[in-house]
Amino acid sequence: MTKYKQIIKDFIFTLFILVLTYFLSYYMQFVFDTDTLVPTLFVLGVFFISLWTEGYVWGVIASMAGVMLVNFTFTAPYFAIDLITPVNMFAALVMLLIAIMTSTLTTQIKQQEKIKAESEKERMRGNLLRAVSHDLRTPLTSIYGSSSVIIENYDSLSKERQLKLLREIHEDSQWLIRMVENLLSVTRIDGANTRVVKNPTVLDELIDAVIVKFNKHHPEQQVKVELPDEFISIPMDPMLIEQVLINILENALIHAEGMTELQLIVREEENNAVFEVLDDGCGISEERLAKIFSGYVGRENAPTDGTRNNMGIGLSVCSTIIKAHGGEIYAKNRPEGGAVFGFTLEMEEEDE
DSSP, rough: OOOHEEEEEEEHHHHHHHHHHHHHHHHHHHHHSSHHHHHHHHHHHHHEEEHHHTTHHHHHHHHHHOOOOOOOIIITTTOOOOOOHHHHHHHHHHHHHHHHHHHHHHHHHHHHHHHHHHHHHHHHHHHHHHHHHHHHHHHHHHHHHHHHHHHHHHTSOHHHHHHHHHHHHHHHHHHHHHHHHHHHHHHHHHTTTTOOOOOEEEEEHHHHHHHHHHHHOOOOOEEEEESSSSSOEEEEEHHHHHHHHHHHHHHHHHTTTTTTOEEEEEEEEEEEEEEEEEOOSSOHHHHHHTTSSSSSSOOOOOSSSSSSOHHHHHHHHHHHHHHHHHHHEEEEETTTTTEEEEEEEEOOOOOO
């Protein structure tokens, strides 16, 4: 179905350019009383057709159609086909060569871009798989170990010990659920076009939903929120952006050692909404900062105390979602101490 849509699209574009070139040539001939500009205009039209259509066919068809139109309308004898004259034959040959050369170059460029995109996709898939396998290993091992202890020592374990092990299983299960939610968020993005379906979303409602979900899992941590006073509506997929904000907040909660204050600030900059999560913790090392959104922080950075490390997959998901929205994501250390994670989203135009 997509192939037929592309054929129809290329046909309409080719027809539009040929008609536009024809009437423009007719107008130029009437205004300047000369035919010398006509072949140049048709060559330019063939160039655009070859550049913006798939393959060679439409450029070749456009070149032949252009030759016929020039010969029939703008070359003596007028309103008659004459391809015997050497000048007309040379013009046809030039337009055909331009179409073939342009189509060849554009086809090669598109193929190279496709190969590059596939290579980048494979690299990201590899990073994602490494991050997932690394981040899932610890909680699964913990769940298996705790459940095994309860099963094998049920009669000898005290009630307090059983509750402690069950609580650890419960926490690890919740963490795994959030991990799966991250992965499902990525699968909602169209891998071929890397686009998301955007709907106008009220900023206040989005932030309220984020804070409620975050407090449900982390009631002990308060988040200081600063929002613009005016009404703001932003085109986005609200579920995906909620996931981004929750990931960044949880990342600060886990990794910002010594943190006493966690802030969520949203402000307007020109036609962009800037979201920032700030903490006053230990900051981020320069080595980790350079690859923090890559999806894989490396085995040398893995925790050695058995704790979970969700910086890899969580922030990789954030980067994928924001890029799919056409925005930018960044992380940096604050001069006064701590770190800031932020991203930008384009806002609606005023007339909308």
